[in-house]
Amino acid sequence: xxxxxxxxxxxxxxxxxxxxxxxxxxxxxxxxxxxxxxxxxxxxxxxxxxxxxxxxxxxxxxxxxxxxxxxxxxxxxxxxxxxxxxxxxxxxxxxxxxxxxxxxxxxxxxxxxxxxxxxxxxxxxxxxxxxxxxxxxxxxxxxxxxxxxxxxxxxxxxxxxxxxxxxxxxxxxxxxxxxxxxxxxxxxxxxxxxxxxxxxxxxxxxxxxxxxxxxxxxxxxxxxxxxxxxxxxxxxxxxxxxxxxxxxxxxxxxxxxxxxxxxxxxxxxxxxxxxxx
Numbered sequence: 001x002x003x004x005x006x007x008x009x010x011x012x013x014x015x016x017x018x019x020x021x022x023x024x025x026x027x028x029x030x031x032x033x034x035x036x037x038x039x040x041x042x043x044x045x046x047x048x049x050x051x052x053x054x055x056x057x058x059x060x061x062x063x064x065x066x067x068x069x070x071x072x073x074x075x076x077x078x079x080x081x082x083x084x085x086x087x088x089x090x091x092x093x094x095x096x097x098x099x100x101x102x103x104x105x106x107x108x109x110x111x112x113x114x115x116x117x118x119x120x121x122x123x124x125x126x127x128x129x130x131x132x133x134x135x136x137x138x139x140x141x142x143x144x145x146x147x148x149x150x151x152x153x154x155x156x157x158x159x160x161x162x163x164x165x166x167x168x169x170x171x172x173x174x175x176x177x178x179x180x181x182x183x184x185x186x187x188x189x190x191x192x193x194x195x196x197x198x199x200x201x202x203x204x205x206x207x208x209x210x211x212x213x214x215x216x217x218x219x220x221x222x223x224x225x226x227x228x229x230x231x232x233x234x235x236x237x238x239x240x241x242x243x244x245x246x247x248x249x250x251x252x253x254x255x256x257x258x259x260x261x262x263x264x265x266x267x268x269x270x271x272x273x274x275x276x277x
Contacts, residue, residue, distance in 0.1 A: 003027055011036055014119075021133070041125065043132040051080070051137040058085045059141065059276045061162035062098045063153040072151035072164040073101045075112075076274050077127075078141035084134055093130055097123050101143065109143040144272040152179025154187060160276040161187050169265040178262050181249060182242075186273050191242040194268060199241065207236045242271060 003026045011022040011033060021040060029035035056078035063074045077094040079085055096117050106112035113124040121129075123140070131138045148166030152175060155162050163183040167175050193199045211229030220228055238244045243256040250258075259266040 003031060007031065040132060041129055051131075054080055054137045056080055056137055056139050056141060057277055058082045058160075060085055060091060060094050060159050061142075061155060061274055061276060062094055062159075063155055063162050063164065064098055064102050065151055065153055069150050069152070071105075071145070071147050072153050072166070073098065074142065074144040074153070074162045074164050074272060074274055075101060075140065076142040076162070076276055077138065078276055079134075079138050080136040084136060084138075087134065089130060089133070090138070093126055096126070097140065101145065105145070106143070107145065109140055112143050113140060141276060142274040144274065146270060146272060148269055150175055150179070152176060152183055154180055154183035156187050162274050163187055164272045166269045166271065168267050168269050169263065171263055171265065173263040173266065175262065175266070178258065181247075182255060182258075182268070183271075185245065185248050185255070186242065186271055188248065189245055190240075190273065191245060191271075192240045194241065194270065195243045196237040196241050199237070204233065207233050242268065 003023060007026055008019055008023045011026055012019055014033070014037065021043070022036070025036040025039040025043075026033075028039055058081055059076060059078035061074065061076045063072060065072050075094065075098050077090070077097060079090060084090055097112070100106070100115045100117055100123060101112050104112070104115045106115055113122065113127075115123050117123060117126055127138050127140065144164055146164055146166050148168060149170045150167045152165045152167065153163065154165075163186045165179050165183050165186070167179065192203060208226075208229045211232035212225040214232070215225050215228040216222075238246075238254075243254065243259075245255055247253050247255055247258050253261070255268075259268065
């Protein structure tokens with residue numbers, strides 16, 4: 001059958017795919033729009049499969065807070081190259097995914113991928129379709145959803161790093177400023193856990209082995225290596241767990257002390273840091 005320019009434009013409006021891709025899909029589908037959409041999706045799946053091993057270090061990180069700041073959501077939509085991260089279709093999709101997360105309160109990334117967007121098609125379907133249109137790997141790299149008495153968010157200026165910090169024991173105190181300071185510290189200092197109890201066993205063992213190796217290279221006796229390594233582990237906790245880190249704006253106190261000075265009993269229950277790099 002004859003495929004008109006109006007048909008091609010209609011499919012383009014429905015899918016966002018390029019004009020030539022739409023014309024090709026409609027021709028292959030004998031003018032059947034649903035079949036043409038399936039063809040475009042399959043094209044996206046082929047591109048995704050072909051580029052599955054490619055790194056996605058570019059993209060955009062977005063956050064949304066509830067009106068009372070008791071919930072925070074963060075998404076990272078990743079792609080392969082910086083130019084794609086600036087394309088309107090890519091950023092519009094990222095915003096739509098964040099809006100779907102807010103609306104659905106999806107508990108996990110897999111649940112969010114299954115959520116429908118405004119046209120009824122899933123987040124995952126839209127990502128696959130845009131993959132086919134743009135021609136490089138696109139993925140939902142991260143999704144975080146946290147509840148607390150107060151949640152403070154921060155997006156770094158390059159839109160590739162986002163942080164959520166969950167506060168408890170606020171007692172009516174405005175934690176916006178201190179929350180932003182702490183979120184910026186998390187951005188820069190990359191703590192591996194909230195406190196030393198949150199550091200996983202594999203990391204602890206790795207740090208002990210590194211400490212032993214350093215002491216061995218310094219010529220320390222073999223019998224002392226374990227004790228020296230444990231001492232170095234305490235230094236690791238101080239430098240790499242948030243509550244024990246020195247506050248970057250005032251090195252005379254750590255983050256735990258900063259919280260206590262801000263409001264007695266103020267604590268952080270969790271934090272999330274997502275970075276595309």
